[in-house]
Amino acid sequence: MQLGVVGLGRMGQIVVDRLVTAGHDIVAFDLDAEAVATAADIGATPADSLDTLLDTLGETKRLWLMIPAGEAVDATLTQLEPSLTETDIIVDGGNSHFEASIRRAETSDATYLDCGTSGGPAGAELGFSLMIGGQQWAYDELIPVFDAIATGPDGHDRMGPVGSGHYVKMVHNGVEYALMQTYGEGFELLANGRYDLDLAAVARTWNNGAVIRSWLLELCEEAFRAEGVDLGNVADYIAGGSTGTWTVQEALEQEVPVPLIYQALAERFGSRATGATGDPDGRFSRRVANRLRYGFGRHDVARRDE
Numbered sequence: 144m145q146l147g148v149v150g151l152g153r154m155g156q157i158v159v160d161r162l163v164t165a166g167h168d169i170v171a172f173d174l175d176a177e178a179v180a181t182a183a184d185i186g187a188t189p190a191d192s193l194d195t196l197l198d199t200l201g202e203t204k205r206l207w208l209m210i211p212a213g214e215a216v217d218a219t220l221t222q223l224e225p226s227l228t229e230t231d232i233i234v235d236g237g238n239s240h241f242e243a244s245i246r247r248a249e250t251s252d253a254t255y256l257d258c259g260t261s262g263g264p265a266g267a268e269l270g271f272s273l274m275i276g277g278q279q280w281a282y283d284e285l286i287p288v289f290d291a292i293a294t295g296p297d298g299h300d301r302m303g304p305v306g307s308g309h310y311v312k313m314v315h316n317g318v319e320y321a322l323m324q325t326y327g328e329g330f331e332l333l334a335n336g337r338y339d340l341d342l343a344a345v346a347r348t349w350n351n352g353a354v355i356r357s358w359l360l361e362l363c364e365e366a367f368r369a370e371g372v373d374l375g376n377v378a379d380y381i382a383g384g385s386t387g388t389w390t391v392q393e394a395l396e397q398e399v400p401v402p403l404i405y406q407a408l409a410e411r412f413g414s415r416a417t418g419a420t421g422d423p424d425g426r427f428s429r430r431v432a433n434r435l436r437y438g439f440g441r442h443d444v445a446r447r448d449e
């Protein structure tokens with residue numbers, strides 16, 4: 144299938160690579176010309192502007208956006224819209240707010256699918272988990288594309304109407320915040336507890352058969368091996384976007400108690416009070432969460448000045 148991909152960063156390059164490998168015909172655009180050149184090296188047809196991308200695509204257009212949520216999505220849609228009709232499909236694979244996706248679907252001439260994407264750069268080899276909202280016919284039409292980008296047929300599904308894909312991804316991220324926080328707290332206690340422990344060995348042992356084994360825990364082990372079990376100069380500062388905040392806002396609106404997710408979010412806010420360089424005696428749990436964001440998403444690690 145022919146597909147235009149807009150946004151060729153950490154995630155977009157993987158989308159292109161997996162689609163090209165699966166035999167799809169990809170036209171790729173990014174504001175950054177180097178990113179376009181990288182996609183061309185992988186086998187995509189490069190486009191030096193959105194207009195070129197639209198001109199290169201055939202009559203029926205399928206587009207995948209993998210760009211930062213917010214203004215970039217609206218600006219891109221404003222440029223694309225005049226060339227699109229309801230038989231064209233736009234997939235927003237980024238972390239957009241579900242209400243923004245509903246608004247965009249309602250105002251777009253094209254058919255809109257909101258797609259929560261999970262797996263981070265590790266998805267290059269494994270494939271992603273895709274949570275998709277929108278019209279059934281559009282989802283069905285793009286199944287070969289989803290099969291290629293996801294881990295396979297079980298790695299994607301239509302969650303429901305438009306908005307539901309990004310809604311499920313928002314809650315996924317709230318869970319992600321809480322899991323990172325709880326692993327961090329466990330390791331903080333072990334690091335300050337009664338025994339002189341090798342935390343990498345603890346993480347490895349837990350990951351082999353323990354009830355709490357998981358990918359995030361594998362990334363804890365990787366972090367201890369790479370940084371040292373004291374996490375070296377990794378700061379007690381947790382950056383991040385808005386998805387956890389949105390989860391808590393939605394929980395308040397729905398009157399559903401989510402104290403663990405809220406507490407994990409509050410830890411992030413608290414960590415920022417000390418500034419990006421962090422407190423040398425700062426909380427180990429926050430340092431674990433900071434480093435885990437690199438592990439799963441290749442987000443920058445805040446480090447202490449030394």
Ligand SMILES: NC(=O)C1=CN([C@@H]2O[C@H](COP(=O)(O)OP(=O)(O)OC[C@H]3O[C@@H](n4cnc5c(N)ncnc54)[C@H](O)[C@@H]3O)[C@@H](O)[C@H]2O)C=CC1
Binds near residue numbers: 149175
């Ligand atoms: N990094 C991760 O682990 C995950 C990221 N996401 C979401 O996927 C989206 C992309 O994330 P990353 O690839 O990590 O970001 P990134 O920062 O690595 O790449 C974003 C790319 O979009 C390009 N871009 C920005 N505005 C543009 C525009 N108007 N037109 C064309 N290109 C534009 C940038 O030049 C850059 O190459 C975001 O919405 C992010 O929240 C979702 C799941 C996981």
Ligand SMILES: O=C(CO)[C@H](O)[C@H](O)COP(=O)(O)O
Binds near residue numbers: 238262382436
């Ligand atoms: O969606 C993701 C992973 O599932 C992204 O990596 C996202 O950036 C994680 O959220 P935050 O930046 O707030 O830690």
